[in-house]
Structures are given as C-alpha cells and as structure tokens.
Amino acid sequence: MTGFIIRRLGQSVIVVLGVTLIVFIMLHLLPGSLARDILGSRATAQAIAQFNHQNHLDQPFVIQYWYFLKQLLHGNLGYSYQFNRSVDSLLATELPRDLVLGGLSLILSLMIAIPVGIAQAVKRNKAGDYVGTGVSFILYSMPQYAIALLLIQLLSISFHVFPAEAPQGTSALSMLEHPAGLVLPVASLTLVSFAYFSRYMRSSAIDTLAQDYIRTARAKGLSERLVLTRHLLRNSLIAVVTLVGLSIPVVITGTLIIEQVFNFPGAGLEYYQAALRNDYEVMLGITVLVGVVTVVGNLVADIGYAILDPRIRY
Amino acid sequence: MTAVNPSQVEVELVPEAGEVVSSGSPWRLVGRTFAQNRLAIIGVVVIVILVLFCYLGPLIYSTDQINPNLAATNLPPGAGHPLGTDSSGFNILGRLMEGGQSSLEVGFVVGIVSTLLGLIYGAVSGYFGGFLDGLMMRIVDVGLAIPLVFLFIFMAQIYKPSLDLLIVLLVIVTWLIPARLVRGEALALRTREYVQAVKVMGGTPWRIIVRHLIPNTIGTIVVTVTFGIANSILTLAVLQYLGFGLPPTTPTWGSMLSDGVTSLQDGYWWQVYPALIIIVITVVAFNFIGDALQDAFDVRLQER
Numbered sequence: 377m378t379g380f381i382i383r384r385l386g387q388s389v390i391v392v393l394g395v396t397l398i399v400f401i402m403l404h405l406l407p408g409s410l411a412r413d414i415l416g417s418r419a420t421a422q423a424i425a426q427f428n429h430q431n432h433l434d435q436p437f438v439i440q441y442w443y444f445l446k447q448l449l450h451g452n453l454g455y456s457y458q459f460n461r462s463v464d465s466l467l468a469t470e471l472p473r474d475l476v477l478g479g480l481s482l483i484l485s486l487m488i489a490i491p492v493g494i495a496q497a498v499k500r501n502k503a504g505d506y507v508g509t510g511v512s513f514i515l516y517s518m519p520q521y522a523i524a525l526l527l528i529q530l531l532s533i534s535f536h537v538f539p540a541e542a543p544q545g546t547s548a549l550s551m552l553e554h555p556a557g558l559v560l561p562v563a564s565l566t567l568v569s570f571a572y573f574s575r576y577m578r579s580s581a582i583d584t585l586a587q588d589y590i591r592t593a594r595a596k597g598l599s600e601r602l603v604l605t606r607h608l609l610r611n612s613l614i615a616v617v618t619l620v621g622l623s624i625p626v627v628i629t630g631t632l633i634i635e636q637v638f639n640f641p642g643a644g645l646e647y648y649q650a651a652l653r654n655d656y657e658v659m660l661g662i663t664v665l666v667g668v669v670t671v672v673g674n675l676v677a678d679i680g681y682a683i684l685d686p687r688i689r690y
Numbered sequence: 691m692t693a694v695n696p697s698q699v700e701v702e703l704v705p706e707a708g709e710v711v712s713s714g715s716p717w718r719l720v721g722r723t724f725a726q727n728r729l730a731i732i733g734v735v736v737i738v739i740l741v742l743f744c745y746l747g748p749l750i751y752s753t754d755q756i757n758p759n760l761a762a763t764n765l766p767p768g769a770g771h772p773l774g775t776d777s778s779g780f781n782i783l784g785r786l787m788e789g790g791q792s793s794l795e796v797g798f799v800v801g802i803v804s805t806l807l808g809l810i811y812g813a814v815s816g817y818f819g820g821f822l823d824g825l826m827m828r829i830v831d832v833g834l835a836i837p838l839v840f841l842f843i844f845m846a847q848i849y850k851p852s853l854d855l856l857i858v859l860l861v862i863v864t865w866l867i868p869a870r871l872v873r874g875e876a877l878a879l880r881t882r883e884y885v886q887a888v889k890v891m892g893g894t895p896w897r898i899i900v901r902h903l904i905p906n907t908i909g910t911i912v913v914t915v916t917f918g919i920a921n922s923i924l925t926l927a928v929l930q931y932l933g934f935g936l937p938p939t940t941p942t943w944g945s946m947l948s949d950g951v952t953s954l955q956d957g958y959w960w961q962v963y964p965a966l967i968i969i970v971i972t973v974v975a976f977n978f979i980g981d982a983l984q985d986a987f988d989v990r991l992q993e994r
Contacts, residue, residue: 391828402841
C-alpha cells in the first residue's frame with residue numbers, strides 16, 4: 377500500500393512537470409514580446425533590453441523554464457502586468473467563491489444522483505429506468521451554457537423568481553449573504569454534474585448487482601431491503617470516491633462556462649477575461665493550477681479507492 | 691474478421707448451469723442484444739433521419755445560405771420560412787440542414803480518427819508494458835490535465851479558425867480517452883494463452899497487436915466511436931459559444947445556437963430552440979446507441 381502511494385505520488389509529480397513544460401512551451405510560441413506590451417511601442421531599445429534582462433527573458437529557454445519552476449515552487453503563479461497584481465492575489469479572492477459554488481453543487485448533485493442511480497440499477501430496463509436515463513441523457517446532451525440559459529429564461533426572464541446574475545461580493549461569505557443570486561448558478565452546475573453522476577452510479581450499481589455476493593445474499597433469503605442497503609449501497613458508495621476525486625478541479629477552480637453565463641466572479645471567469653485581454657501570465661498561472669488540481673484529484677480518487685476497497689491490491 | 695478467439699466463445703456460450711443454448715455467432719449475439727434495446731433502435735432511426743435531412747434536405751428545400759438578406763432579418767416563423775430567419779436574414783430551416791452537414795462531419799471524423807489513434811497508442815502501450823507503458827501513459831495524463839479551453843484559446847491566437855483546425859484540435863483532446871481504455875484491455879489481454887501461443891510460434895509484436903489484441907477490443911472501440919461523435923458535436927457547440935467559432939460561411943448547429951442566444955432577451959425564440967433541440971436530439975441518439983452497444987458487448991452483465 378505504502379509502495380503504491382509512493383509510486384503514484386511520483387507519477388503525479390512527473391505529470392505536473394509535464395503540464396508546466398507543455399504550457400510553458402506553448403506560451404513561448406505565441407507571437408509578440410512582453411517587454412513591448414508592458415513598456416509600450418515607444419520604449420527605447422535600452423529599456424527593452426533592461427526589462428528583458430530583469431525578467432530573465434534574454435536567457436535560453438531551458439534557463440527561463442528553470443526560473444519559472446523555481447517561482448512555482450515558491451507558490452508564485454505569475455504576475456498580471458495589466459492589473460499590476462500577482463496572480464496569487466487575484467486567485468486568493470476568487471478561489472473561496474468557487475469553493476462556495478462548486479462545493480454546494482457537488483453536495484447537492486451527490487445527494488440526488490446516488491439514490492436515483494441505484495434505483496435505476498435495481499429497476500433496470502423498467503419504465504422508471506428509461507425515464508431516468510432519458511432525463512440524464514437530455515441534460516448530458518445539452519451544451520452547459522444552454523442549461524444555464526434555459527434556467528435564466530424560465531426563472532429570471534419569464535418569471536422573476538431569481539436574479540440572472542451571481543452576487544458580486546468580495547468574499548465567499550458575502551456571496552452567501554445573497555443566496556437568491558446563487559440559486560441559478562448552483563442549480564445549473566448541479567444539473568450538469570447530476571447527469572454524469574447518476575449515469576456513473578447506475579452503471580456502478582449494475583456492476584455490483586452482477587456480483588456473486590449479491591446472488592448469495594438473495595439466495596440465503598435476505599430481504600430485498602437488506603440486500604440493497606447492506607450489500608449494494610455500501611459497495612456502490614466506493615464509486616462516489618471516484619466522483620468526488622474527479623470533481624475536485626471544478627470545486628476548487630470553478631467552471632468557465634457557468635461562471636461566464638452568470639458573471640460569477642471566480643477563477644473560471646477570470647481565465648476567460650484574461651484570454652480576451654491577452655493576459656498570458658494569468659492564463660498560464662490558472663492553467664498550471666488547474667493541471668495540479670486535476671492531478672491531485674485523480675490521486676485522491678485512486679488512493680481513496682485503494683483504501684476503501686480492500687479487494688484492490690497493488 | 692477473426693474478432694473473437696474460438697476457445698473464448700465456447701466458454702462464454704456455455705452458461706454456468708451447463709445447458710447449452712444455440713446462440714449463433716458472437717456478432718449475432720451482440721446484434722440481438724442491441725436490437726432488444728428499444729432506445730438503441732430509436733437512436734439509429736433518428737440518426738438516419740438526421741443524415742437524410744442534412745444531405746438530401748437541401749436538394750428538396752433549397753435556400754440561400756451564402757448571401758445575407760438584410761431585408762428579412764429576425765422574421766418569426768411564417769410562410770416561406772417555416773422556422774423563421776436569423777439576424778442576417780438566413781432561413782433557419784435551411785441553415786439547420788447546412789449547419790448539420792458540418793456538425794455531423796466534425797462528429798464522425800473526430801470520433802473515428804481519435805479512436806483509431808487512441809486504439810493503436812493504447813494497444814502498443816498495454817502490450818509492451820513496463821517503462822514504455824509508464825512513459826506513454828504519463829503523456830496521456832498530461833494531456834488530460836491541461837484544460838481544453840486553454841489549448842483552443844492558444845490555437846485561436848496563432849491560427850485562423852477553420853473547420854479543419856477545429857477537427858485537428860478536437861482529435862488532439864479526444865484520443866486520450868480511447869488510448870487509456872484500450873491500454874487497460876491490452877494489459878489484460880496480453881497475458882491470455884492465445885497471445886502467449888502466438889509469441890511462442892514466433893509472431894512479431896506487430897502481428898500480435900494488430901491481429902489479436904485490437905480485434906478483441908472491438909467492443910470498446912465501437913462504443914468509444916459513438917460517444918466520441920456525441921462529445922465532439924457538443925464540444926464544438928461549447929467552443930463556438932466561447933467565441934472560437936468559424937466564419938459565417940461555415941454554419942454549424944453550435945454557431946447557430948450561440949448566435950441565437952444573444953437574441954433570447956429580444957424574444958426571438960426561434961433563433962435558439964431549433965438549433966438547441968437538434969443538438970440535443972443528435973447527441974442523445976448517439977448516446978443511446980453507445981449505451982446499447984456497451985450493454986451488448988458486455989456479456990457478463992446480460993441477463994441469463
């Protein structure tokens with residue numbers, strides 16, 4: 377077990393390094409010069425050379441990458457010259473708000489998807505299963521922004537129940553003080569994840585139902601209720617670990633599309649706006665962060681799975 | 691096609707009770723399970739109708755999708771334009787057909803090419819194992835950890851968006867999943883006796899991979915192609931919403947939807963719902979088929 381965790385950690389470090397390398401190479405391929413962007417088109421050659429020297433931009437690629445890694449190791453994700461703020465300080469205000477959005481919708485979608493998925497597996501190929509499958513397929517087959525826009529059209533334009541814009545509070549707590557504005561973003565994200573989660577729970581529960589121990593439990597005369605709660609539910613719950621692990625990036629760094637639709641002030645929206653104003657340092661910082669968080673999420677899912685399921689031996 | 695190894699078929703065809711049922715060839719077994727799934731049949735019918743609509747439709751119902759008609763913008767559904775017109779005066783029904791051609795083509799090409807790429811990559815990685823496998827799978831992990839939008843924004847800065855570029859980009863992000871799935875299967879298959887037998891008889895690794903590993907992953911392949919098509923149509927729609935779209939001369943369902951969304955406030959519902967509904971119908975149909983194929987190929991889960 378320890379050996380597995382160490383090996384898996386080593387792999388994750390390699391993957392994170394790979395992500396930073398590729399992202400760094402891509403940014404280097406972009407046309408234009410940072411010095412010209414910052415100092416303006418009338419800057420003297422001397423000023424440009426000085427700027428490049430100060431920021432190590434006159435160094436070979438490998439050395440620049442090394443400086444970039446060193447900064448990352450110190451937790452420094454870059455500097456937005458356009459805002460004259462560090463990317464860290466931008467994210468420090470945005471990530472807690474993403475945590476509110478992502479956390480709430482993760483909890484909600486799990487609470488709905490687990491019972492629905494298991495019920496579908498038990499009543500497989502019956503009318504109820506078809507309805508559940510139909511609903512999750514339709515949700516899954518809609519572009520994310522369409523779900524959000526339909527909710528806005530229905531609950532905000534046709535019937536003025538909830539505002540169409542997320543609260544613009546500065547801290548996570550002030551977001552919670554205006555729950556009405558949070559309803560539509562959280563509901564959209566919940567619907568998006570519910571479609572995936574309930575499908576996943578259904579197929580995981582179907583797998584479990586095909587196991588010999590379920591047949592044994594039924595054969596020894598256990599009531600259906602006990603079979604479902606003691607044997608099916610508990611074993612299907614292992615799948616939840618995977619879902620939570622894979623949702624970690626969304627919970628921590630938010631989702632670009634939902635945030636864009638509701639003008640939700642999170643890291644995803646920041647990323648989108650950085651792309652529109654060509655603020656590459658911010659894009660680079662957020663991309664690296666998302667990469668790291670994704671890798672960590674996978675790691676948590678794998679290790680959690682290994683701990684919870686004693687049959688898995690590495 | 692030697693899709694399934696004979697000894698394996700025998701094992702699977704003999705139920706545990708020992709009573710032998712005649713099931714025909716494994717392909718018939720798959721076909722029958724597939725045909726029993728009503729949703730799958732609906733999916734196939736819907737796709738056939740959609741293809742006819744997009745490719746034969748313009749021959750019957752001919753509209754001008756090249757020159758904007760500024761005298762007839764934002765018209766509600768009525769005579770001459772059953773689904774209304776968009777903000778440039780294009781007939782929406784005709785544009786659905788035109789846009790469907792590019793959307794379906796993107797879907798099919800991306801689904802098939804990315805699965806083929808992932809198939810070869812995954813089979814090689816899984817068959818050789820060891821260090822090569824570790825290296826190849828870390829590359830896949832890196833690809834999966836880089837956010838899709840970043841790649842597209844980057845490319846949009848350097849290249850002019852075109853349908854070909856979008857297809858290449860979608861393939862780059864889509865092949866990773868089949869690669870991983872096939873690798874997992876190849877890892878299990880390479881220890882089977884028949885693979886060992888080929889090795890002992892002096893079969894080259896290439897022969898083992900192409901003739902023995904890949905045909906045995908056919909279930910996974912067919913399923914990933916179907917889901918790949920659905921996902922690419924959807925991803926294309928999302929990208930166009932974020933503004934990484936194509937010139938108006940190449941309409942897609944996604945660009946129609948994202949253009950129409952801006953006029954939802956004005957009450958021009960006919961610019962939004964036709965495109966949205968046709969996207970959902972297409973993706974749902976492909977997902978129905980994929981889901982049924984998954985059930986059909988997964989023998990263990992069939993009710994005996």
